[in-house]
Amino acid sequence: MSKLRPLTFLPVAIFLVLAGFFAYRLELIGQGNAPNLIPSVMIDRPAPVFSLLPLFDGKPRLDSANLKGRITLVNVFASWCVACRAEHEYLADIKKLGVTLVGIDYKDKPDDARAWLAKRGDPYDVIGMDRDGRVGIDFGVYGVPESYLIDKQGVIRFKQTGPWTPEDIQTILSPMVKELKQ
Numbered sequence: 001m002s003k004l005r006p007l008t009f010l011p012v013a014i015f016l017v018l019a020g021f022f023a024y025r026l027e028l029i030g031q032g033n034a035p036n037l038i039p040s041v042m043i044d045r046p047a048p049v050f051s052l053l054p055l056f057d058g059k060p061r062l063d064s065a066n067l068k069g070r071i072t073l074v075n076v077f078a079s080w081c082v083a084c085r086a087e088h089e090y091l092a093d094i095k096k097l098g099v100t101l102v103g104i105d106y107k108d109k110p111d112d113a114r115a116w117l118a119k120r121g122d123p124y125d126v127i128g129m130d131r132d133g134r135v136g137i138d139f140g141v142y143g144v145p146e147s148y149l150i151d152k153q154g155v156i157r158f159k160q161t162g163p164w165t166p167e168d169i170q171t172i173l174s175p176m177v178k179e180l181k182q
Helices: 006-030 082-088 091-095 110-120 134-139 166-181
Strands: 072-077 100-106 126-130 146-150 156-161
Touching: 072 082, 072 091, 072 134, 091 100, 091 166, 100 134, 110 126, 126 134, 146 166, 156 166
Parallel strands: 072 100, 100 126
Antiparallel strands: 072 146, 146 156
16 A cells, blocks of 8 residues: 555645635624624724825815815725726615715726726716825825715714715615714
8 A cells, every 4th residue: 555645635625625624714703793893993083184196187176175165975996996886876776865975086097997987977076096005004094995075063973884885875875874964
């Protein structure tokens, strides 16, 4: 009988480790530990101070000072983001809640973003370009899309990691907006 080499079982061992990690992660998700529930250290803190050039010529800059005085949803997106495409059609539903919808075009080419919005529609009240991702870092962006609900005092009250769905808008965002309006 020939001797088995130690490396013969390496692929099986790797598979078992990966399968175990996958099963463990599924269990965590079942307990509510999902990526879109990642807590943000920015909750209940003022929005970062920033000033971004507008995506469209002739439009105003996007400044953090403009976030005060109204309920605002800051939506961080990019034309290269697949999940942003899935979310985009629901942004009009968010505006119907009576919030100011602000876009931050994240690490994107301006021409690509303008073409993307021309094709899909532009639901934003104002859009700033975050070409180097610096403002995204200040907000604590993990990846796009992400959204931040900001109250009238300019304080971040909620963070949505990942795309909005109709269910999220109805069950999470709408009640929060109603509470902030009171």
